[in-house]
Amino acid sequence: MATRSVQSTDDAAVYSDISAVSARVSGTVETISVEDYARVKAGDPIFTIDRKPYEVALRGAKARLAAVNAQLGDNDTQHTFQLTQIDVAVAQQQAAAAEEVEAEKELQRQTRLGIDGRVSTVQSFEKATAAHERALANLDVARANVAAQRVKLDVLARQRDILKANLDTAASDLAARELELGYTNVRAPVDGIVARRNAQVGNYVAAGTPLISIVPLPKIYILANYKENQLSMVHEGQSVDISIDLLPGTAFHGTVSKISPATGSTFALLPADNATGNFTKVAQRLTVRIELDSDQPNFDRLRPGMSVTTRIATKGEDHV
Template identity: 30%
Template sequence: MTPDNEIPGEGTDGGLAPQPYKYRYKYLHKYGDESPRGERDEHAGDEDDDGRDEEKDKGAGKQDGDKNDKDQNKDKEKKDGKDGKDEDGKEKKEDDPKAKRKKVVVLSIIAAVFVLAGIGWLLYYIFVLSQRETTDDAYVKGDMVTISSRVAGTVVEVGVEETERVHQGQVLIKLDPVDAQVSLMNAEGQLAQAVRQAQAQMQQANQADAAIPQRRAQYEQARDDYNRRHPLLERRAVSAEEVDNGKRQMQQAKAALDAAEREAAAAHAQVDGTTVETYPAVIQARSQFRNAWVNSGRNAIVSPIEGYAARRQVQVGQRIQPGQDLLTVVPLADLWVDANFKETQLEHIRIGQPVKLTTDMYSDVEYHGKVVGLNAGTGSAFSLLPAENATGNWIKVVQRLPVRIAIDAEDLRKHPLRIGLSTDVNVDTHDRDGRVLSETPRSKPLASTNVYEQEMGEADQRAEQIIRENTVDATPKPVAAKRGG
């Protein structure tokens, strides 16, 4: 190998042996001429012979020579560049098939990945996304029982605070009982008086019945006296005045008999078909007593259901009126979800379809439920100020319809919810054979309580006791005959 600082061609025959490309390139870059050194020496001798002539022309053509040399060097560099490119091109051409194969494989893999991803997404949409409806516009709802007073009074005791558990029949609030007790005592006295008046009316009817035979006997006696005296008048055995007196006595006795019968009928009209318990005045007094008794019991305000206390608005010493909101009891064991689906999502939703729910409160808990019904109208239709779509100021807005979803009771027991919490709803619409509207009415009450029946039962028991205490034996007792004269 020739060293870098050695001139190409030296040490060879004639100095004209071809040299490798890299040495040639270095030579040209160094000397600026592509002719070998031997040729340069021959041309150098000729140039010495003509040196004088050239020296004469150097002054005039020096600048042109420099320009020509520069142009010549540029041409050589371009030529050398082409040669270099040709050599590199050959090497690149040798590497092109492998690079192309590698490029094709990479592009094929990328295209296959995208195709498989598209097919997977299509299958996921067909078998999953198209078979369900989801919304995050859903909230937990439940009954909110407002506790209010049925009588006016002053609060003397508050027995429960917000967030506390409340049992059915538990006393929540107590009112001042003085006024109610006074009214109850007054009603008790009126009931007792009515019972005694009823018995008096019955005895008066019996007394009227007893007066009829007496009046009848007097009438018969007067009639008989008249009948005996009237024939004697023709024989002058009695005076005409005596006969007239007998006739008037008979007429008076008849009138007294008729009056006694009418009085008896009037007395019987008030008591016939009744007993002391069913006497109208007693019934009325008993009703007033029951009302006073219940009002006395209503001074203790009780909870009608099981639940939790919320939104307490009553304080001790406050004067309240009937119907005033005092407290709210929420039964957290019976909650549901109202999912507000867009009208474009309702096509495949049916009653009975399974539902999965998640909440922000328990992010890792999944609730189960089912669709129990679709509301009869959209939210805007039942708003306080419904939209007037018939006016000219109309803009189409996608409406939402509340869909009620029942939550599994066991899930609620394990993970209690609260009213108003937001949920994410996922309805499985694979089974689309169900009904959209309910067809059968409810056979049992939605909610009921019996805490107030106890008040009526106690009032009736007390009323019966008052009636028995004021009922007397009205049977006449026989009078013992006196001995002796």
């Protein structure tokens, strides 16, 4: 038949995932809204950092964004004007081209008159030649002007690309400044009880410095360290009886939820080196996490750090 056994240890305590609340921005603590051991709800205001430097930074970010938007508006105006300038330059080029055609026709006419022996003075021929050369020069100038106006349009397009990038940067900076201003109001991340305050009004604190600890009661659990030779028959889901030093004679009930994947010595700052030749076998310990049933008497009296004794009910090997 199967025999029932119990594995117990007093190397165990109550734990909770305590939240160390810190400011996400640096500054002077302006107000503290909670006292030690006060119960808070997630989202409740806890303390505030002086807002004034961050309000100034926000105004500066808004001004920079407005300036870039104004520059983009100017660029749009210049772009529209430049399109008009290109149209004018193209029209001038077309007029210069027409004048060049007429001047060339007149030069050709004067040339034919001279060849045919008709009346054509040297002065008329030279005048037609000069007019054609002027027309060619004017056409070259008009073409160059069209090219120059189009280059200006390209420059404006590149400037617009830069301004758009500056706009994205300014918008991101504004969003960051708004976040920082919001971070001056620090709120409770979880329901629980304020365990300790590490700052007072008027203290200057750096971002990331833990200022208030919140114990998320009643979310507690037990960590029990069992010797490795006690765990051969222990597995998740097994029933656990728990006694608390604070409440002698009071029994609590829980369930094995997890077993550590490595022994405690594995995580030591200086792990043992057994390759030196001096070896003494020591039973290693593995941590077992035990979840407590919350609907039991005196559960609300449990606090992280309390010493406990745990007894895991296991089944032994079958015996005939």
